[in-house]
Amino acid sequence: MQSNILKTSYIQREPSDVFQTLQQSSAEVSKEKIAQGMKETDPGVFASVLTESVQKSIDKNSYGDPVTVTVKVEKNHSGTYELSETERNKLETVMFPTE
Known part of the structure; x- marks a missing residue:
């Protein structure tokens, strides 16, 4: 039917604007990880950057x-x-x- x-x-x-700020958040978190001496190839870095970037965008979300x-x-x-x-x-x- x-x-x-x-x-x-x-x-x-x-x-x-949570998704609009995600790229900026990702760049910020990536710079933080590099400053901490982490490399892109380190285990868990991708997942860490992804989750922290999403959280950062959620934290600064506006409507x-x-x-x-x-x-x-x-x-x-x-x-x-x-x-x-x-x-x-x-x-x-x-x-x-x-x-």
Whole structure:
């Protein structure tokens, strides 16, 4: 059975810059590791840089002005209400912009 569109809904979200700052955080953490005498080839350095970079970006995360997103809520064949992948992607794009 095909999904039926239930209704159009409006969701307000504040964009996060966590992914926009990740490259900068990664560069900062890499410089810190090099200053500590670590090499890229040392075991665990990649994982350490990755986790510390993500944490640093989360710590300095900020939010933009609220944005209203129009989405279509659907009722699937089992009676559960959901957003399609396309609608979820709309939200993700607003919540985590890359530019």
